[in-house]
Amino acid sequence: MPILIRTIFWEDNAVVMIDQNALPLEETYLVCRDYREVVTAIKDLTIRGAPAIGVAAAMGIALGTLHLFPASQKEFKTAFDDICAQFSRTRPTARNLFWGIERMKRCFEAALISGPDDTGRIKQSLIDEAVRICEEDIAVNRKIGVNGRSLIQSGDNILTHCNAGALATAGYGTALGVIRAAVEEGKRIHVFVDETRPVLQGARLTAWELMKENIPATLITDNMAGFLMKQGKISKIIVGSDRIAANGDAANKIGTYSLAVLAKAHQIPFYIAAPLSTFDVNIRTGEDIPIEERNGDEVTSFRGIKTAPEGVLVYNPAFDVTPSPFITAIITEAGVATPPFKTAIKELFKA
Ligand code: MRU
Numbered sequence: 001m002p003i004l005i006r007t008i009f010w011e012d013n014a015v016v017m018i019d020q021n022a023l024p025l026e027e028t029y030l031v032c033r034d035y036r037e038v039v040t041a042i043k044d045l046t047i048r049g050a051p052a053i054g055v056a057a058a059m060g061i062a063l064g065t066l067h068l069f070p071a072s073q074k075e076f077k078t079a080f081d082d083i084c085a086q087f088s089r090t091r092p093t094a095r096n097l098f099w100g101i102e103r104m105k106r107c108f109e110a111a112l113i114s115g116p117d118d119t120g121r122i123k124q125s126l127i128d129e130a131v132r133i134c135e136e137d138i139a140v141n142r143k144i145g146v147n148g149r150s151l152i153q154s155g156d157n158i159l160t161h162c163n164a165g166a167l168a169t170a171g172y173g174t175a176l177g178v179i180r181a182a183v184e185e186g187k188r189i190h191v192f193v194d195e196t197r198p199v200l201q202g203a204r205l206t207a208w209e210l211m212k213e214n215i216p217a218t219l220i221t222d223n224m225a226g227f228l229m230k231q232g233k234i235s236k237i238i239v240g241s242d243r244i245a246a247n248g249d250a251a252n253k254i255g256t257y258s259l260a261v262l263a264k265a266h267q268i269p270f271y272i273a274a275p276l277s278t279f280d281v282n283i284r285t286g287e288d289i290p291i292e293e294r295n296g297d298e299v300t301s302f303r304g305i306k307t308a309p310e311g312v313l314v315y316n317p318a319f320d321v322t323p324s325p326f327i328t329a330i331i332t333e334a335g336v337a338t339p340p341f342k343t344a345i346k347e348l349f350k351a
Contacts, residue, residue: 049168145181164240248341249286
């Protein structure tokens with residue numbers, strides 16, 4: 001299946017990204033020529049989804065470095081570190097963001113020592129690395145799809161939450177990548193899409209992606225999921241993840257944990273699809289995953305229209321953590337991990 005959705009790419013010394021806040025009403029692209037525009041785009045969800053923000057940070061760092069004209073190597077390094085620090089403050093939960101920044105730091109260090117003191121050469125190495133990270137992500141997602149598709153049967157009704165599709169990655173998607181790969185194999189799949197309050201990534205983005213590729217999909221509100229499971233309408237659940245601890249506990253969009261608990265109660269397989277860049281094996285359990293809290297306006301209004309009384313108190317955690325006992329399997333590019341997750345995850349990293 002050709003890639004129909006280009007989430008983010010490097011073109012003419014600019015970072016170009018589809019504006020996910022404008023979707024599904026408008027398909028427009030934001031052209032960032034200043035790295036600070038990329039910083040803002042990550043913060044305000046113009047680009048979102050764990051792997052996609054990792055790619056955006058990498059490209060943003062390359063862009064920021066391009067406009068540096070340092071007098072010394074020391075000055076170059078200080079300015080580079082400052083740009084990296086700005087990206088690391090954008091969003092706290094997705095491991096992929098920090099993974100992307102760490103790769104760019106390693107690339108910078110390697111370029112510094114590997115040739116003549118030529119800033120042009122170092123800048124080009126960083127651009128090449130960012131583009132590589134983007135291309136690798138698409139290839140990794142295709143592998144996740146191939147590894148996961150055998151878990152899907154023709155006739156499945158799959159529930160997904162948030163958007164773990166092409167838009168959340170450099171392309172193809174993780175959870176939606178598995179669905180795409182099963183469809184490419186000729187399997188007949190129907191997807192139930194949780195709208196995903198409060199930012200509606202399901203309604204606005206996942207529904208749009210699936211409709212674009214003619215994959216049968218039905219939109220539901222988040223609070224309908226339990227009833228559909230009870231009615232026997234859902235055979236599997238597949239979601240993405242923002243950070244996975246060494247024991248398999250997985251952070252994902254708020255509402256994922258409720259789905260996992262409901263899935264267990266109804267004996268429905270609950271799958272996570274994620275690249276190795278989402279794993280944080282230095283974190284023992286999900287208890288230590290930092291959870292982003294976002295502005296209460298996301299809960300009290302939508303696109304400028306108030307939906308709650310002025311001044312109401314709001315709590316808006318953007319993610320929750322699903323403990324690993326609720327997870328049937330974690331699908332990655334290196335294979336499918338099943339319980340006990342601690343040893344299975346170690347094996348993934350050895351492969
Ligand atoms: O706040 P968002 O839209 O960045 O949250 C995204 C999610 O929770 C996705 O499910 C997750 O990043 C996995 S994407 C492959």
